[in-house]
Amino acid sequence: MSDFPGRPPAWSYWVVLPLFVLFWAAIAWLIKSPLLPTPLDVLDTLMQESASGALWHHLGVTLGRVVVAFALAMLLGTGIGIVMGRSQTTNALFDPLLVLLLNLPALVTIILMYVWFGLVEVAAVMAVVINKVPNVAVTVREGARSLDHRLEEMATVYEFTQWQRFREVWVPQLFPYLMAATRGGLALIWKIVLVVELLGRSSGVGFQLHMAFQVFDVATILAYSLAFIAVVQLIELAILQPLERRSSRWRQPEAAHA
């Protein structure tokens, strides 16, 4: 364990990022190449794409794919993870497959899905899901293994229904693992979705990056990247962090002992 908290103070963002932009502007101004546009050029491109509606359309499409793939991967991975963590037999059965899938390059899954199912939406989403499920399963399995057997006994004695057991006993214990899977999952899925779009879709941020790459339009590439980073951060701040705060409130030693 390190001695300082994971999150640096807020001011560091307001100092380091502007400094980085200045540094970038200086280099761009020095070499004056279309391959490295200035921050202002990128902002200009961003405005144009936004005004034409292209940016919103492609961001929306990508976001949609991310949401669907994420939801499916979490659902499947959580189910598999819980069963594997609770049953020795299932674990023995699935673990070798999990190892196989974990080490399979994402690109291979994407190519195979496109080859087998054609350049269609289902293949695209499936490729992402297959890439993500093993990670979720492994993380949730860890959580399922660490479930407190004493609370299980309590739930048995007091005749909890299966739903109560899941909702009241398991989910709160699994929550840190689900959050870890969510964070890792989003980061991974965003990136894979872009590759999927680049290789076989005609919409989405990945597709736009592909088009810009064809003509070495670096300003567009950076503009889309920035928009993309903004959306990811927005999800982090607006959804993930509040969710985490809300669900770990019971851990706060607010009133200490009564």
Place this chain on the structure above:
Amino acid sequence: MLELRIAGRSFGKPVLGEVFATIERGDRICLLGPSGIGKTTLLNAIAGLDKALPPGSIIRRDTLRVGYLFQEHRLLPWRTLHANLKLVGASDEQADSVLGQVGLAGYGHYLPDQLSLGMARRAALARCLAVKPDLLLLDEPFASLDPVMAGELKTLIAGIMDASASMAMICVTHDGRDAETLANRLWYLDGKPAQLQWDDAVGEPSLISDLLGKLRDVEGVDLV
């Protein structure tokens, strides 16, 4: 109301020998025996928690509501006391009423880990009462409490048992003095693997002291 035949139980090495016992309504049993002898193992079997009893074991019981006071409170730490009670089927009024009964009126909105050990144990006892139990299982209810708190809890449990003639209780303890206040029957677990011996003194509290004295002489064990 409950008939128990356990054909032994081992965890790697044998812990319990063959056990036969019956429990009737109104029984107040103190289960005595040295630490680590298998008292909790036996209690878990009675509660129906032991899914791996050897073949030939029978636990025949009427449909009983069981209240189990574990050594730890085992309340859900992410739920308030009130919510914990509602989860076992108590209504709002019942939840408030049992909290009052154990001296925790007004603590319904507290989380379990905000309470002291003694309070948390009483909150767990409130949950036992919330299911309106036929059988109350208490595993070392006075362990790690200071003498004053232990005494209060003992009085509370004795009062609860006095108030209900149809309820039965099994209280695990290694302290013979608990038995003198609470029990009308004694179970004694000892040996390797442990054998269960019992003595009845139903309705004759003074006999409990005699029995305890006899156990001290015969077994040569320190019950206190």
